[in-house]
Amino acid sequence: MKKLVSTLLSLVVIAGFGTAAALAAGDNEHHKAPEEQKWSFSGPFGHYDKGQLQRGLKVYVEVCAACHSLDRIAFRNFLDLGYSEDQIKSLAAEYDVLGGPNEEGEMFERPAILADYFPNPFPNVEAAAYANNGAAPPDFSLLAKARGATRGFPQFVFDIFTMYAEGGPDYINALLTGYQDEPPHGVEITEGTYYNPYFLDGLSLAMAPPLxxxxxxxxxxxxxxxxxxxxxVSAFMMWAAEPKLESRKSLGFKVIVFLLIFAGLLYLSKKSVWSRVEH
Ligand code: HEC
Structure with a gap:
């Protein structure tokens, strides 16, 4: 009886926290939750679609890279997307990075090589913020893992069983496609911001619809x-945040199979050891 009461109590507490979190996230009737998309990389056997990642890289390079940096990714990492070394070398050569020092101790600009990290569009955060109405565009390296749909109770309990881990790309996709020209009647937004009911921190953000x-x-x-x-581009950002997702998933599957076999063996040995004891 005592156990039942405490289980019920803890369930109530979990539900309470869940609702509080959900309310905090959707503190506003206009706020919308991202829709779940089908991603090739979801589920226990998920893997990246290289064609999609290549397209995503193209969108990033041609559109987003004007404002968003990708600090933790070097040009050589793009080889994982199925490009040849020559293709990536010529992509890198389109960018200038700071090299040197030369024998006179001076730094100089040179074309990027495979080992260089993706150059930042702005020299520092202040410059990035100044150029964007006071809000610096966040770095893309880990964004898909750091920002994501907040899923309240009871959804987050089911998420454990469905192995839902695509909150990041779902959110980015909803944000990019969710702009509305006009805020709904009676909603005021700060000047220079754009209405988007999916934005996590409010109803409008400093990024104009980029696509x-x-x-x-x-x-x-x-x-x-x-x-x-x-x-x-959302899939590409997921890759940037977790390039080793595929090997993590395949190792995880092997570990589970091993543990199942091991559990069977343990059971059999337990039976054999205890068979000599009279019951
Ligand atoms: C003209 C500059 C500019 C371009 C181009 C641009 N962004 Fe942004 N982006 C911003 C700024 C500024 C912010 C910060 C907005 C804020 O916090 O109000 C931002 C924020 C974001 C965020 C974070 C939202 C959050 O929850 O904090 C994502 C995701 C994003 N951009 C994705 C993209 C993608 C994908 C592209 C390319 C298709 C892109 N951006 C192109 C300026 C830009």
């Missing part, structure tokens, strides 16, 4: 739409 149809050319025949760009 529009046909802004990037795809050479694999994929649709050149905001929807497609948004999915591709």
């Amino acid at each position: 529009s149809d046909e802004i990037v050319t795809y050479d694999d025949g994929s649709p050149e739409t905001v929807d497609q760009y948004s999915k591709d």
